[in-house]
Amino acid sequence: RIPKDEERARLKEIMKRLRRPGYGYIVRTVSEGVKEEDLRSDVEFLNVLWQDALKKREELPAPSLLHSDLTLTFRVVRDLFTKKVERLLIDSKEEYEAVKDFVHRVLPEQTNRIHFYDKEESLFDHLGIEMEISRALNRKVWLKSGGHIVVDHTEAMTVIDVNTGRFVGKRDQEETILRNNLEAVKEIAYQIKLRGIGGIIIVDFIDMEREKNRERVYQALVDAMAGDKARTRISRVSDLGLVEISRERVREDLLRTMSEPCHYCEGRGYTKSPTTVAYEVFREIRRIGRLSDEQKIVVCAHPGVAGLLQDEEHQGIEDLEREYGVKIIVKADLTLHLEQYDIVVL
Known part of the structure; x- marks a missing residue:
């Protein structure tokens, strides 16, 4: 809803000037603050669509589709191809002909701004x-x-x-x-x-x-x-x-x-550091506690974590082995997530 009475009155006066006899228009809230020339373009565009539908009604047998929503290409032309646009480049000959015909009917003064791009370099690369x-x-x-x-x-x-x-x-x-x-x-x-x-x-x-x-x-x-x-x-x-x-x-x-949320970090934008995971492993081993002399603990972890346990944090592994009298074996597993680890007692 347009809250200001002055704006509603302004839009109503504009539409009275633009309205064709026998036609009616719904002015939506997005029209707030829009200039008269832009509203005129919309009215002319809608009139072209309506005339096309009437023409098809006379020419096509029933039942037939008289109108369908515009394709992405034509929606871009409708919404963005204003007088401020100097050039519209299209690299498809078929789309170029269709758009040129469409613009000629709706905005004939802008037809000469549509150009067919036929260079070997892709259009995206050419324009950066x-x-x-x-x-x-x-x-x-x-x-x-x-x-x-x-x-x-x-x-x-x-x-x-x-x-x-x-x-x-x-x-x-x-x-x-x-x-x-x-x-x-x-x-x-x-x-x-x-x-x-x-x-x-x-x-x-x-x-x-x-x-x-x-x-x-x-x-x-x-x-x-x-x-x-x-x-x-x-x-x-x-x-x-x-x-x-x-x-x-x-x-x-x-x-x-x-884009879509990162499946690896589950959309958080970060993961735990290998050091944080390594110390989680230490705490998990302490929860297991002392085992019999014959048993061993095998830690399977992401290579980043396993490498840390075998190198910089190796002293922590040795301290646990002495404290609980158990052999701890660390193995790298490429299939594990950085934050995942498996601890198995053998």
């Missing part, structure tokens, strides 16, 4: 798309100055941390921090939109002492997010250098679309 995808999936994104931002996803929110890295000033440290934060703002806005990050986003800028500098960073962030199609609210920079961004979830973010 693979590199951008790789950057969009990494936690750390480097800035040109040598600083970097770190993007971490949690269940409740996304946290973005700004760091100076090698970017250190020679004179005014506050000015250096301001330049670093302003550079980070552009990359943060780009990464948020590229990755499709939605929900609550907390940005931890480098602390700035001067209020006017915090205001400059805030205004730069507002300007950088101004062209975002998703509805966004941005709080001012706090005394701690934190900014809260609330961004509408318009689609699943890139990380969840192109």
